[in-house]
Amino acid sequence: MSFYSAPAVAANSVSDIIEQSYFDIMTLRACGFIIFRRLAQRPSPDNIEYLLLQTSYGEHHWTPPKGHVDPGEDDLTTAWRETQEEAGLGEKHLRVVDGFLQRLHYQVRGKEKEVLYWLAELRDPGIKVRLSAEHQDYRWVKLDEACRLAKYTDLQDTLKKVQHFLEKAEKKQ
Numbered sequence: 001m002s003f004y005s006a007p008a009v010a011a012n013s014v015s016d017i018i019e020q021s022y023f024d025i026m027t028l029r030a031c032g033f034i035i036f037r038r039l040a041q042r043p044s045p046d047n048i049e050y051l052l053l054q055t056s057y058g059e060h061h062w063t064p065p066k067g068h069v070d071p072g073e074d075d076l077t078t079a080w081r082e083t084q085e086e087a088g089l090g091e092k093h094l095r096v097v098d099g100f101l102q103r104l105h106y107q108v109r110g111k112e113k114e115v116l117y118w119l120a121e122l123r124d125p126g127i128k129v130r131l132s133a134e135h136q137d138y139r140w141v142k143l144d145e146a147c148r149l150a151k152y153t154d155l156q157d158t159l160k161k162v163q164h165f166l167e168k169a170e171k172k173q
């Protein structure tokens with residue numbers, strides 16, 4: 001929930017540091033998880049559902065849990081912290097899926113914003129989501145409905161990429 005941004009890459013020269021500082025001032029940065037669950041009673045891939053949260057402010061838009069990187073905080077720590085704060089889900093509830101990391105870039109009130117999403121599966125599909133005051137609703141939805149709620153093309157493309165990634169991984173097993 002902080003509005004600070006953290007360094008995106010390690011700086012190793014004066015010009016790198018200056019460039020990095022400029023990037024930090026000019027760029028908002030947030031991290032989170034695309035969270036999915038698999039329902040046992042349906043065949044794959046029809047059993048995959050994604051978690052989206054609806055903000056209680058602004059345009060009431062829907063996104064996966066994510067939030068701004070605090071000063072000195074590393075990106076993955078931010079993703080865990082924000083997911084715990086916004087959905088009540090932590091490491092004991094989620095299994096991180098190796099090999100998936102998506103970066104989105106978009107503008108928010110005239111500033112560049114970078115968002116990093118890792119991918120995580122809910123270990124027990126029955127675990128309840130606990131919202132904070134930042135969100136007014138949440139839904140577990142299949143890809144089509146997730147893309148309808150997440151009205152931004154880049155987020156829709158990310159969700160489609162996740163679905164493809166999961167289906168491909170399943171075929172390999």
Ligand SMILES: Nc1nc2c(ncn2[C@@H]2O[C@H](COP(=O)(O)OP(=O)(O)OP(=O)(O)OP(=O)(O)OC[C@H]3O[C@@H](n4cnc5c(=O)[nH]c(N)nc54)[C@H](O)[C@@H]3O)[C@@H](O)[C@H]2O)c(=O)[nH]1
Pocket residue numbers: 001002003030055057058059061063066067068104105106107108113134152153154155
């Ligand atoms: N009252 C009020 N308060 C606000 C408002 N705004 C913030 N607060 C406060 O900030 C705290 C949240 O802090 P964190 O949780 O740490 O941060 P984030 O999770 O990062 O949260 P944000 O909502 O700031 O960031 P985004 O989700 O990125 O939305 C920003 C804009 O970007 C667009 N947009 C969103 N997603 C996508 C996408 O995937 N693709 C594309 N292309 N565009 C996208 C969309 O147009 C959207 O309007 C809240 O507690 C409030 O106190 C506001 O309007 N009114």
